[in-house]
Amino acid sequence: VSNCLERHFFSRPTVKVAKDLVGMKIVRRLDRGGIAERLSGTIVETEAYGGPEDEASHARMGPTARNAVMFGQVGRAYVYFTYGTHFCVNISARTLRQKAGAVLIRAIEPLEGVEAMKLHRTCTELHSLASGPGKLTQAMKIGLDLNGADMTDPRSALFIERGISGKSVVSTPRIGISRATEKRWRFIDPSSTSISRKARINVR
DNA sequence: CGCTCGATATTCT
């Protein structure tokens, strides 16, 4: 039996899915020259992004080549390249009523494959290894090749497993955006030491 | 500690 989250988990309002993903585990399967390697971490910070009605969302202009996953089947990886240097990873999630939606994974606490992640990042400190959306994609080797990957399949290169439920979750405004800043659609585990630096400021 | 700024490709105006 697998602990992998199933499709129906992501067929719910994007904001609810974002909140419920805090405490779950993201798993990356790598094939290092024939040797299987598993990298994973507990999700400690997420953000919800909606469809055309959300002014801060990539989907606000309607479907395009980049944001297509946000309008498609739920439970798939939406990976994009930003600031000319970084990748960010989301999971598509929405109800039938919502035109588009995805949850940005902003930070994780590393669990498995910590040494490999340190090599990918040229970083030795655990608390800064994956404490940001660009950091965790680098640590887990997540790039555009994973865009569209089915994250509800445990044989996939990237998927979500059930974690500890019942942890407290705090909501705050989203980070790094200039529109729709009044929506409190960022969710964090306040007890974690691996949330992004900007995020920590808002908790205090 | 906190703030500013440069890097650097894709997307938007």
Place this chain on the structure above:
DNA sequence: GAATATCGAGCGA
């Protein structure tokens, strides 16, 4: 041309 769902170095306190 400007903005961007970011990061880390460099600087001042």
